[in-house]
Amino acid sequence: MTTTNTQASSAPSPSRWFQLLLGMIAMMAISSPQYVWALFTGPLTEKLRVSLAEIQVTFSLLIVLQTFFSPAQGYLIDRFGPRLLLSVGAILTGLSWVLAANVTTLTGLYMTYGLFGGLGTGIIYIGVVGMMVQWFPDKRGLATGLVAAGYGFGAILTTLPISTSLKSNGLSSTLVTFGIVFGIVGILAAIFMRRPEKSIAFTAPDAEERGLMQSTRNYAPREMLRNPIFWLLFVMMTMMSTSGLMVISQMGAFAKDFGVKDALVFGLAALPLALTVDRITNGVTRPFFGWVSDRIGRENTMAIAFGLEGIAMTIWLAYAHNPLAFVLLSGVVFFGWGEIFSLFPSTLTDTFGTRDATTNYGFLYMAQGVGSVLGGPIAALLYQATLSWHVVFGVAITMDITTALLAIFVLKRMRATHLARNAQAAALATA
Structure with a gap:
């Protein structure tokens, strides 16, 4: 079903910045299950007396469930509102750690940390992003970038405390303590979150001049799924x-084969230093390129950012034997990658409207799940078959450049035609 937006030209509510702050807090509360997982693999392997490969299935479950159930989660949020669903997400996230503290089997770990954690973090992630594209029609790139950065940066605040707690208090106590903290923080943020009133939503008057035309129609998910722009x-x-x-999953092996893993850069080992730099640039890029896209248009920004990643990766491969170059260029590579979490939801909502924005983005966010399934295995199989990192990186670089070209030469044209037709239909309807 397609309906016309009811947008007003009044000034946006100041309370939307409070909603943005709450969204960032909620995202920070759910970031640790993914980003500090590596701290738990050793203790869990020892406790359950199983192999590392079996333990790592938990992490795969977390990511797959977080992404593949997002359309259903988005629908429930659109149907019942953010307070209830985001509170449920926070409870599930906290419970995933509290219950995992006492598991004695792999199945128990999969059902707690993997299942509850994946569903809980997925509800909050898709819900918060869906809220921001509705509250900030004039600054969608910046708003979605900031909350996505919150998800990336949140674990920076918890990594050291969790690591310290593991050493002093043990695995079970650490999981229970931090699980309770994450649950409480997430619930407190959720109960104050709300969707904007329809009278608040608006399209910035200079959006067309900035190349940010937005749909005058709201597209239901089933209608969006029939549109070729969505599939592009x-x-x-x-x-x-x-x-x-592909790069994230293979950085350790890549650094080892090029002889820079343990080389010192500024007195620190190159690999962990590179991973730290990557986490920072991967977070900063989300609001930065989101803000840029609010100024020069989504497709133009995509072409710049995706092209930057491809070029940086090419230079990185050429100078990978140099430890300093390895660290610095890895940061540039991820500066060109992390912005996908601000550009794609903004572009989707600009194209298909705000009414079902959360559900609609849930369908698109499944692409991240597909990428998580393909990225690691494809990279490993390519290297195993060719014994060449040039082939692995060649595929990644090709994807980057291809996507940049698609953005500027295909997506931009398709969206312009689509939005012009919507505007024409709206004008005829009101004539």
Whole structure:
């Protein structure tokens, strides 16, 4: 079903910045299950007396469930509102750690940390992003970038405390303590979150001049899924996700083979230093390129950012034997990658409207799940078959450049035609 937006030209509510702050807090509260997982693999392997490969299935479950259930989660949020669903997400996230503290089997770990954690973090992630594209029609790139950065940066605040707690208090106590903290913080943020009133939503008067035309119609999910623009966006996001995750999953082996893993850069080992730099640039890029896209348009920004990643990756491969170059260029690579989490939801909502924005983005966010499944195995199989990192990186670079070209030469034209038709239909309807 397609309906016309009811947008007003009044000034936006100041309370939306409070909603943005709450969204960032909620995202920070759910970031640790993914980003500090590596701290738990050793203690869990020892406790359950199983192999590392079996333990790592938990992490795969977390990511797959977080992404593949997002359309259903988005629908429930659109149907019942953010307070209830985001509170449920926070409870599930906290419970995933509290219950995992006492598991004695792999199945128990999969059902707690993996299942509850994946569903809980997925509800909050898709819900918060869906809220921001509705509250900030004039600053969608910046708003979604800030909350996505909150998800990336949140674990920076918890990594050291969790690591210290593991050493002093043990695995079970650490999981229970931090699980309770994450649950409480997430609930407190959720109960104050609300959707904007329809009278608040608006399209910035200079959006067309900035190349930010927005749909005058709201597209239901089933209608969006029949539109080729959605599938182009899905393919593009899948390629970018796969490209970045191919690099993330293989950085350790890549650094070892090029002889820089333990080399010192500024007195620190190159690999952990590179991973730290990557986490920072991967967070900063989300609001930065989101803000840029609010100024010069989504597709133009995509072309710049995706092209930057491809070029940086090419230079990185050429100078990978140099420890300093390895660290610095890895940061540039991820500066060109992390912005997918602000550009794609903004572009999707600009194209298909705000009414079902959360559900609609849930379908697109599944591309991240596809990328997580493809990224690691494809990189490993390619290297195993060719014994060449040039082939692995060649595929990733090709995906980056292809996506950049699709953005500027295909997506931009398709969206312009689509939005012009919507505007014409709206004008005829009101004539």
